[in-house]
Amino acid sequence: MSSGVSPVARRFDPAKVNRFLAALPAPDLALLAPHLRAVSLDRGAMLHDAGDEIEHVYFPHSGMVSLVAVLQSGATVETMTVGRGGVVGVTAGFGSRAAFGRAIVQLPGVAARMPRAQFHAAAKDSNAIHELAVGYNDLLIGQIQQSVACNALHMLEARLCRWLLQTHDCVDGDAIPLTQEFLGQMLGVRRTTVTVAARLLQSAGMIRYRRGLVQVVDRPALEEIACECYAVVKRHTDRLFPPPPGGDRDRLVPPARA
Numbered sequence: 314m315s316s317g318v319s320p321v322a323r324r325f326d327p328a329k330v331n332r333f334l335a336a337l338p339a340p341d342l343a344l345l346a347p348h349l350r351a352v353s354l355d356r357g358a359m360l361h362d363a364g365d366e367i368e369h370v371y372f373p374h375s376g377m378v379s380l381v382a383v384l385q386s387g388a389t390v391e392t393m394t395v396g397r398g399g400v401v402g403v404t405a406g407f408g409s410r411a412a413f414g415r416a417i418v419q420l421p422g423v424a425a426r427m428p429r430a431q432f433h434a435a436a437k438d439s440n441a442i443h444e445l446a447v448g449y450n451d452l453l454i455g456q457i458q459q460s461v462a463c464n465a466l467h468m469l470e471a472r473l474c475r476w477l478l479q480t481h482d483c484v485d486g487d488a489i490p491l492t493q494e495f496l497g498q499m500l501g502v503r504r505t506t507v508t509v510a511a512r513l514l515q516s517a518g519m520i521r522y523r524r525g526l527v528q529v530v531d532r533p534a535l536e537e538i539a540c541e542c543y544a545v546v547k548r549h550t551d552r553l554f555p556p557p558p559g560g561d562r563d564r565l566v567p568p569a570r571a
């Protein structure tokens with residue numbers, strides 16, 4: 314979007330700042346800046362539930378938020394993951410304000426938050442903000458479409474690798490605080506089923522799992538096993554938000570498989 318470095322990106326390590334904000338030219342970011350407040354994302358916090366009116370837009374700088382579909386039985390399955398490469402609630406600036414699913418913090422971190430109404434007003438005044446929000450909305454639809462196909466057609470082991478990779482992208486370092494119960498909820502399978510898949514990855518030396526902490530040991534091997542969905546989503550995300558030079562973990566994204 315912008316070739317210049319925004320003030321936000323200057324204040325923070327460009328690889329560790331929210332990519333939506335970092336992609337905005339400085340004058341457009343200045344329209345949002347007075348309304349942005351730093352908030353902590355506490356694990357388990359619900360940013361909104363299904364049916365809620367969305368009041369705030371969140372730009373995570375770190376941590377990870379899951380958007381999950383909630384069924385009448387109470388069963389949940391993740392439809393999307395939002396880390397620093399995404400925004401929670403941004404589409405509420407344009408269309409319906411009612412949340413379709415639940416947004417819940419899975420990995421703690423920090424976000425910039427602003428009222429939905431102020432974001433909407435800024436997007437009316439700024440073509441760059443409007444264009445980026447529309448582009449992000451397309452990306453969001455694409456990611457959900459990919460998740461539908463992934464959940465229906467891809468093997469659990471490949472989905473687990475995809476999920477670990479996208480979660481790895483949201484943390485600094487190689488340790489991801491995750492329980493297998495939670496992994497099961499995200500993948501829509503029983504905990505015991507996840508345990509079997511995780512053991513396979515562990516015995517192949519790709520991860521180490523101990524007491525709620527997954528250690529990524531061999532990321533290239535996870536990229537090899539992951540279904541194509543990780544690379545597809547990453548490619549589209551990087552097109553919308555060009556990664557900073559030397560930033561995040563773009564090094565080894567495999568090409569989409571035929």
Ligand SMILES: [Zn+2]
Nearest residue numbers: 463467540542
């Ligand atoms: Zn997949």
